[in-house]
Amino acid sequence: MEVLLTAIAHVFNPVSLLLIVGGVFFGLLLGAIPGLTATMAVGLIIPVTFGLAPELAFPLLVSLYVGGISGGLVSASLIGIPGTPSSVTTVFDSYSMTKNGQPGRALGLGSAASLWGGLASAVALVTLAPPLAKFALRFGPFEFTSLFLLTFACVTAVTGESRVKGYLALLLGLFLSMVGMDPINGIERFTLGYYQLSAGFSQLPALIGLFTLSEVVSGAKRGKKPTIIAAQRFSVVKDFIETLFVIPKYFFLFLRTTIMGVAIGTFPGIGPGLANVLCYAQAKAGAKHPELFGKGSEEGIIGAEAGNNAATGGALIPLLTLVLTLGVPGDTVTALILGAFMLHGIQPGPLLFRTNSQFVTIIFVAFFVANIVMWLLQLACSKIFIKALSTPVYILAPVILLFCAVGSFAINNRVFDIWVFVLFGLIGLAFIVFRVPLLPLLMGLILGKNFEKEFRTALIVSKGSLAPFFTRPISLALIxxxxLLVIYLTRLSARAQKTLANTGK
Amino acid sequence: MEARKRQKAVLDLIFGLACVVVGCLAFYASSNVRTSAFERLGAGFIPKIVSGGMVVLGLWLSIASARSVDRKAIGMISFDIKGNLPVIAVLLLFAALAATLETVGFRIGAFAFVALSVWILGGFGRRELLQGIVVGGILTLMVYYGLKELLRLMLP
Amino acid sequence: MTKRVMTITVAVLTVLLLALAVPGGAATWPVKPIEVIIPYAPGGGSDVTARIFARYMEKSLGQPVVIVNIEGAQGKIGEMEVLNARPDGYKILWQHHVLHCLYLTGVTNHTWKDFTPIAVGGKSDNVVIVGKNSPWNSMADVVRDAKAKPEHFVMEFAPGTTNHFGVLQMLSEMNVTMNMVPKSGDNPRITSLLGGHCDITAVAMNSAMPFYKSGDVKILGVMSKDRSKWLPEVPTLMEQGINAELLNEYVLYAPKGIPSDVEAKLRSAFKSAMTSPELIKEYEAIATVANFMDKQETIDRLTSIFNGYEALAKQFGIYRK
Structure with missing residues (x-):
């Protein structure tokens, strides 16, 4: 209790509050601009957090995350372009509602659903994280190896059109992660004579490259300005207050969606993007008026937005508890935040609760506060966001590229990492051209080295026997x-795809 | 829909073949990795499995997609070089920025990059050039001195 | 409108150009900030100790002393950065004795002789730990059980580092064998110990302290010649008849071939930092001893450490091929 009060005092001190408001605002802004994502918002700010104490840096990053995920709602509702992958299905109903002349109501409903979803997942975060942290201590090399297998299974099970391409992307990611010193013997591999590669590709520049370069380039190519319906008049305040209390009307829908969102977020490698799609599919399946979906259904907006915001909290659980190893991130943003932990010399994991429980509580409180700030800002600033949407791409693109260069350099003070950014940017571009999913590549890249390390360590412990993978209960259960998950998710994502195909356009 | 499917087949074929090539190279590199005395598997073991998997799946993808590839499908794949020129130019500029960062320094490099890119992407207008210079100048100074003074982070 | 834009542009350009005008003339060294390369991530022992002495060096040098973290490959990348740097004294390295281990295991191709060692700086202790439910209360218990069951108990170590060398030395002095499982990082090893995946390991005293105080781990011995000031109740390994030592000792290096006056200036600035009473107090707060060694002492120390490690590497078959 005392820890909680101290944490609240920490978060509510003016500097930290200012950072949270600023973080949510910046996140919303970037999320609202099509093609810019929460991942990018966090990636850009991480180098800046160097100079901050961790008690300030992480509330800032968490707020960016919350803001970035919710920001996609704005462009989704107003111009029908999902600002982030996590609001793909939000477009269907929000944009229809806007076209029906109720843009304020669309924004308000989405924001309210985001708010309630986020708060619910904050509660889940607080109650679930400590027991999960204790449980995580029981994970040894066998359990971790099985867990990585589970992660890889999840990631490839949900990759759109072609499963084989997903597997290939995963393998390519795994291989790229193995460049550099091997994790057991320190033998250098595949460095092509560059000593800078002896630690492998730096993760953050690679991640930023994979996601931003391709987005910037395709954005710059499109070139045209988005058309905006801002001309319409709407009373934002009235709509926001009204919609805040619409949610209880759909209590059961909301509950189902939130639980699903948190659960999806907790599974490594999935995160809010898929949560948005799956929750929407689920909301439609259980809706009273499924025929209204895609035509401005309130249930649809709630399902999609509550889902993705619930998943943000869920995705933080594995990060903070390290249940899922020395950091199996729940999604791309948490992958970046994980990197930030390392930069600040904080080892995420079960030990975090013991050595830094104060710090963890601060993150919980900040997450809670950030969600409320997010709603207030949506209310106050929707009109500013609409302005930001009209910044011409030809100015935006170079600015973003410059920030990427600075970010890549500042992470490890090496110009070499800018080249890593470029290389992975080109890989990301190629993947988009060839319609290959990026997520498996990313997960392979991030987890490959740990997977290899745990697997080989396991075999050293067992003196070469594979049997313990199947005799140790947790490991067996994970396998x-x-x-089962591969089978289930495959069917579910096929259904989600069908829903998408039926409702879209 | 039919056209999209055909197009996809060609893309799949190219991607599959690329994976086979990369996989072969990776497998060759993996089999030359030194092993050590105190561990049975060695540093080349998992890379070998991974690259082997890439070759097998790459072949599978190529064969599966090759069936629906014909001349017409190949003809559908075109690359709009002219429309992409500004983007390519900006990417080259970015590479130039990275290459010269340590000799030219951040302030000049970043300023030139932003100003030129805005100008190129904006369609070479006078107004765009001015915008680029203003945005580039303000941004460069903000980033450089912001990082240096506030965070003691040195940029070259 | 256009006029205003023009005005701003001109102003911006002026500022830009002014900012570029580097102070000319050959003033005395140092004329610009000095970068101390830390080959590890911020927040670790190397980083924290360096950030402290940098503040004190700044005072006597009159230029900012900036900490630059370049991590990767157990420190190799940061070392290479200084190895290849222009020998002007503006880029220096703060690294502990893992530098020798990296050479001896074949990760790098340079030894301390490829740098100009400025001085040995601070040092901190390492400890041998077991879980709170372990039946072992002293090293004698470990020796007894490990002799009875060779290769049975799991010992985790950080491969290719000073920790690896220290642990090998300890086991050979104890004349026992264990199931050696590599795991880098103090915290992952402690996690593993708490979860019962490992029976015994060695970590930095600073990492073990919170868990020792909470009663989650037992410390069986300090791996230094003398008892630690912060753990007076724990005997050293040598007191328990095991002739093994493992120290985190930091050394300040400059690139080979720096001008001798620059070298002297760096050394005296470093000395005045390391011997200042305030710094000593700050170091004590993080359980580190500030032990400045002058030029000859430093070279003797490095020679003896290197030779000792070389012998160990050859003895245990991990010597570079």
Whole structure:
């Protein structure tokens, strides 16, 4: 209790509050601009957090995350372009509602659903994280290896059109992660004579490259300005207050969606993007008026937005508890935040609760506060966001590229990492041209080295026997779950795709 | 829909073949990795499995997609070089920025990059050039001195 | 409108150009900030100790002393950065004895002789730890059980580092064998110990302290010649008849071939930092001893450490091929 009060005092001190408001605002702004994502918002700010104490840096990053995920709602509702992948399905109903002349109501409903979803997942975060942290201590090399297998199974199970391409992307990511010193013997591999590569590709520049370069380039190519319906008049305040209390009307829908969002977020490698799609599919399946979906259904907006915001909290659980190893991130943003932990010399994991419980509580409180700030800002600034949407791409693109260069350099003080950014940017571009999913590549890249390390360590411990993978209960359970999950997720994502195909356009 | 499918087949074929090539190279590199005395598997073991998997799946993808590839499908793949020229130019500029960062320094490099890119992407207008210079100048100074003074982070 | 834009542009350009005018003339060294390369991430022992002495060096040098973290490959990348740097004294390295281990295991191709060692600086202790439920209360218990069951108990170590060398030395002095499982990082090893995945390991005293105080781990011995000031109740390994030592000792290096007056200036600035009473107090707060060694002492120390490690590497078959 005392820890909680101290944490609240920490978060409510003026500097930290200012950072949270600023973080949510910046996140919303970037999320609202099509093609810019929460990942990018966090990636840009991480180098800036160097100079801050961790008690300030992480509330800032968490607020960026919350803001970035919710920001996609604005462009989704107003111009029908999902600002972030996590609001793909939000477009269907929000934009229809806007076209029906109720843009304020569309924004308000989405924001309210985001708010309630985020708060619910904050509660889940607080109650679930400590027991999960204790449980995580029981994970040894066998359990971790199985867990990585489960992660890989999840990631490839949800990759759109072609499963084979997903597997290939995963393998390519795994291979790229193995460049540099091997994690057991320190033997250098595949460095092509560059000593800068002996630690492998730096993760953050690679991640930023994969996602931003391709987005910037395709944005710059499109070139044209988005058309905006800002001309219409609407009373933002009235709509926002009204919609805040619409949610209880759909209590059960909301509950189902939130639980699903948190659960999806907790599974490594999925995160809010898929949560948005799956929750929407689920909301439609259980809706009273499924025929209204895609035509401005309130249920649709709630399902999609509550889902993705609930997943943000869920995705933080594995990060903070390290249940899922030395950091299996729940999605791309948490992958970046994980990197930030390392930069600040904080080892995420079960030990975090013991050595830094104060710090963890601060993050919880900040997450809670950030969600409320997010709603207030949506209310106050929707009109500013609409302005930001009209910044011409030809100015935006070079600015973003420059920030990427600075960010890549500042992360490890090496010009070499700017080249890593470029290389992975080109890989990302190629993947988009060839319609190959990026997520498996990313997960392979991030987790490959740990997977290899744990697997080989496991075999050293067992003196070469594979049997413990199947005799240790947690490991066995994980392997069984991966198999079942692959089957289930494959069917579910096929259904989600069908829903998408039916409702879209 | 049919056209999209055909197009996809060609793309899949190219991607599959690329994976086979990369996989072969990776497998060759993996089999030359030194092993050590105190561990059975060695540093080349998992890379070998991974690159082997890439070759097998790459072949599978190529064969599966090759069936629906014909001359007409190949003809559908075109690359709009002219429309992409500004973007390519900006990417080259970015590479130039990275290459010269340590000799020219951040302030000049970043300023020139932003100003030129805005100008190129904006369609070479006078107004765009001015915008680029203003945005580039303000941004460069903000980033450089912001990082240096506030965070003691040195940029070259 | 256009006029205003023009005015702003001109102003911006002027400022830009002014900012570029580097102070000319050959003033005395140093004329610009000095970068101390830390080959590890911020927040670790190397980083924290360096950030402290940098503040004190700044005072006597009159130029900013900036900490630059370049991590990767157990420190290799940061070392290479200084190895290849222009020998002007503006880029220096703060690294502990893992530098020798990296050479001896074949990760790098340079030794301390490829740098100009400025001085040995601070040092901190390492400890041998077991879980709170372990039946072992002293090293004698470990020796007894490990002799009875060779290769049975799991010992985790950080491969290719000073920790690896220290642990090998300890086991050979104890004349026992264990199931050696590599795991880098103090915290992951402690996590593993708490979860019961490992029986015994060695970590930096600073990492072990919170868990020692909370009663989650037991410390069986300090791996230094003398008892630690911060753990007076724990005997050293040598007191328990095991002739093994593992120190985190930091050394300040400059690139080979720096001018001798620059070298002297760096050394005296470093000395005045390391011997200042305030710094000593700050170091004590993080359980580190500030032990400045002058030029000859430093070279003797490095020679003896290097030779000792070389012998160990050859003895245990991990010597570079």
């Amino acid at each position: 069984i779950i991966s198999v």
